[in-house]
Amino acid sequence: MKRTSNLIQQLVGFIAGIGKHYPTATTITIDDRQVSTADLTTEFQGVVSADAAAKTADAQRTAAVANANALAEKALPDAKAFKAFVLATFGSNTVTLADFNLKPRKKAVVTPEVKSAAAEKAKATRKALGTKGSKQKKEAKKALANQPAPEAPAAEPAPAAPAPSPGPTTTPAKS
Numbered sequence: 001m002k003r004t005s006n007l008i009q010q011l012v013g014f015i016a017g018i019g020k021h022y023p024t025a026t027t028i029t030i031d032d033r034q035v036s037t038a039d040l041t042t043e044f045q046g047v048v049s050a051d052a053a054a055k056t057a058d059a060q061r062t063a064a065v066a067n068a069n070a071l072a073e074k075a076l077p078d079a080k081a082f083k084a085f086v087l088a089t090f091g092s093n094t095v096t097l098a099d100f101n102l103k104p105r106k107k108a109v110v111t112p113e114v115k116s117a118a119a120e121k122a123k124a125t126r127k128a129l130g131t132k133g134s135k136q137k138k139e140a141k142k143a144l145a146n147q148p149a150p151e152a153p154a155a156e157p158a159p160a161a162p163a164p165s166p167g168p169t170t171t172p173a174k175s
Contacts, residue, residue, distance in 0.1 A: 008051050011044040018044075 018037050022028075025038040083102065090096045092104040126132070132140065 003047065003051055003054075008048055011048055015041055015044050015048070 018041050022037040025036050027034050027036050029035075086097070086100050086102060087105060090100075094104060097104060
């Protein structure tokens with residue numbers, strides 16, 4: 001059976017009741033067997049004591065885990081920076097990196113199929129959005145710079161305002 005706070009409270013009550021109503025060791029019959037009240041008190045007190053020890057250990061464990069997590073969080077930036085330093089310092093020297101429990105950085109291997117798919121996607125995106133690369137932009141700017149500036153057209157008179165329309169007209173209803 002699992003220990004619960006209800007069970008522990010019940011056992012504490014049993015211990016108190018046995019002490020009050022059976023002050024001397026008395027033998028009683030429970031479940032068709034003879035049991036001493038002193039043995040019951042010892043058994044029940046053992047469970048209560050073990051529960052208290054378990055709660056204390058659990059509280060200590062919780063505090064220890066919280067402390068370890070806080071220390072790890074504090075050390076994480078330094079650990080990342082040191083790892084970068086070691087990798088930059090020793091490069092691909094696997095023997096030295098193994099002393100630090102590290103492996104050299106792996107270079108990503110991109111297959112030709114992935115490269116061609118990326119190029120096609122980029123081309124389609126540029127076509128769809130009308131964007132140009134840096135070389136095309138430079139060429140377009142040069143072409144614009146070589147063209148003479150267009151002359152401004154003469155100002156045209158504003159069109160006449162339309163004549164106001166007469167108000168709504170109503171026709172008499174036929175009866």
